[in-house]
Amino acid sequence: MTLDALTVTGVDAGYDRGNVISNISLNVRAGETYGLIGLNGAGKTTLLKTILGLKDRNAGDIRVFSHPAGSREAKQDIAFLPERFDPAWFLNAYEFINFTLALYGRKSSHAAVDAMADRVGLNRAYLKQRAQSYSKGMRQKLGLISTFLTASPLLILDEPMSGLDPLARVQVKSLVRDARAEGRTVFLSSHILSDMEELCDNIAVLHGGKIVFTGTPQALLQETGIPTLEQAFLAKIGSGVRNAA
Template sequence: MSKKAVLEISNLSKLFKKRLIINDISLKIMPGDIFGLIGANGVGKTTLIKIILDLLKPTYGEVNIFNINSNHKNSRADLAYLPEKFQPSFLLKGHEFLELSMGYLGKKYKKNDAIKLAEVLDLDKNALDNRVTKYSKGMGQKLGLISTFLTEAKLLILDEPMSGLDPHVRIKLKDLLEDYAKKGNTVFFSSHILSDIDEICNRVGVIHNSELCFSGTAKQFKTKYKSDSLERAFLEIIKS
């Protein structure tokens, strides 16, 4: 029996003030995929993510999540999202934010799991007892990642998840994402750090001039553009 797509995007276009932000994008993300979305700033990556989440409506086309149209709230019942500019409430302590987040989703807060994730991501577990107002940007990002993993959602959508993280923490996060996908879960994330995408993604998609100009493996992408790295292959697209 063939697997059903976790995320299927069909002929998606978005016009904004007569400007075409994304044009006729079609894409399938399968169970266990770690899919990396590549593109320069302002090409439509975040717009695409917002449409997937039903935060924006497409001008044309549709999105199905777990075979349910994204117009329906139920389509996102097993999805967790971390935005690029994540900012938890300054009024809350770390543990309070995590417990509130899980409660909102109707899930039990597993404090010990949160502490283990904090240790993996090199966040002092005592920081979870402090108010978020004392957090640095990187600490806030780690709190968002902990919250995302605690959901145990089948689909994670992460917009620039490496933002604000030191190199050694990025390595640990990549290990977490790979382990998460090995359990049959799916990860969809955008990043401007192409070396990270090259390292852990089994599939990549490239948006340029509002269109999905490539979808396949990182190796196929590099072969197509006769390059030894994603950065150089992406540069060839920009130059063409």
Template sequence: MIGAATPVEGNDGRAAPSAPGEGAADGELLIDVRGLLKTFRVGFLRRKAVEAVKGVSFGVRRGEIFGFLGPNGAGKTTTIKMLTGLIAPTGGEAYLFGARVPSPEARRRIGFLPENPYVYPYLTPREFVELCGRLSGMGGASLRRRTAEVLDQVKIAYAADRQVRRLSKGMLQRTGLAAALVSDPEMLILDEPMSGLDPVGRKEVRDLIFSERAQGRTIFFSTHILGDVEAMCDRVAILREGKVVVSGAIRQLLRGDVLRTDITLAGATDALLAQLAAMGFATSRRGDVALVDVQGEAHVQKVLEQSLAAGAQIVEVTPRRETLEDLFMRRAL
């Protein structure tokens, strides 16, 4: 099973989780992926082998929000399809709720939003969500009540009886999310849940994910929107070319030291900026203020003293620490 609670930077991405709070590392392991492999055969005659997933390992524990990241073609969606039993792995093992995938029993306990949800175009959102509920074993008044609840929850109730073919991409995404929620699952597996949503829609989905976690649900989702992941997730795994290259708690993975400091000056003369540039600092002007980019922390005091001595006013001093985007660019590309 998963070992000590330390971040991993390598192909073995099964670092012990630490979220939410301090006690989650002792929680139940709901997703356990061990050396998962997937090779596709492409082409008609020569059937070239393409390795899409190359020994991916990670674990997700109950009650956490787990981000699954990587550039296009890294193997995220293929891994998710193997987890949900849509395609069979070439090698390795994956477990949901302790049952080896594919498992109909485990699948009943998850809600799944695919990357590009297909909704029958002549159905309405209400009809489609009720259909998904019946496929999950629901029915009667309880299904109708639950359908109305989730359509309202994802802010699509106003179009509940409009044919899906007349809906926008964002409205289709909300309909798919409602279908994932209708059976009241223990865990949500969401592949690009923010796709097609405007900024308001993204915030609403973020709020919904936090709300679902507060009710005890575990959230596993893939996305390209790194700011959302950094704000929401307890732990992440980053894939590159079919392998996990980074995995662990975000607060442990990101460097805590100051990488650079942005200093904003008012009243800075050209002579001062030339002097700072000669000292090796990047300078620029933006309207009435000047910007100085100081790498690290050691030279900040020197720049401030030099600027004040030249008659400039200090408007703002902003230290910049490593973000998830910095980590992603450093390790995944």
């Protein structure tokens, strides 16, 4: 029986004005790539914060490899890349990655960092420069390098393609595939639905704070009778856009 890397059961969470997400349930199997899809304001950030233990639940339960969300054990199993990644401006890439991996009880090497930099297209010449000199795309690549080098079994990536050019996107998709091949679990949120269709074993559609679909991308296409994930998603949430004549 395959172990669940992430189990979310009947979760409500929100703010003083009420719940932003309600009765959220999903299971992410160990070793799969799972996509979270939703419009801005659908509750994706609230759900991710709750999974990470950064936000309290009003109801429900979350487990990371059977450990309660927010526990030390759960945190050690997760590496998270936020949508707006801003590394400490006064550190260079090697220093930042050394600091990050130390939080996981791991040590880095210049060789490992160099190899990963090559994979995401970050010029090695910049690795000794402070992060304050980095462009948006370079900061994103640094975040990806540090996240993947943690060797954590569960990677949570919020808009991992943000700020990346087409070549870098191809390189990152290769990293995600390799992580899956290694048995690691990738839980990602992205607005680039073509990438989600290409990468994900299963997806969840979050709309209005509720899960309205879980299953394979192909299952959503079959359910809606629409050949592209982007249009199938819009049809599922009742926001289909007609093609111009």
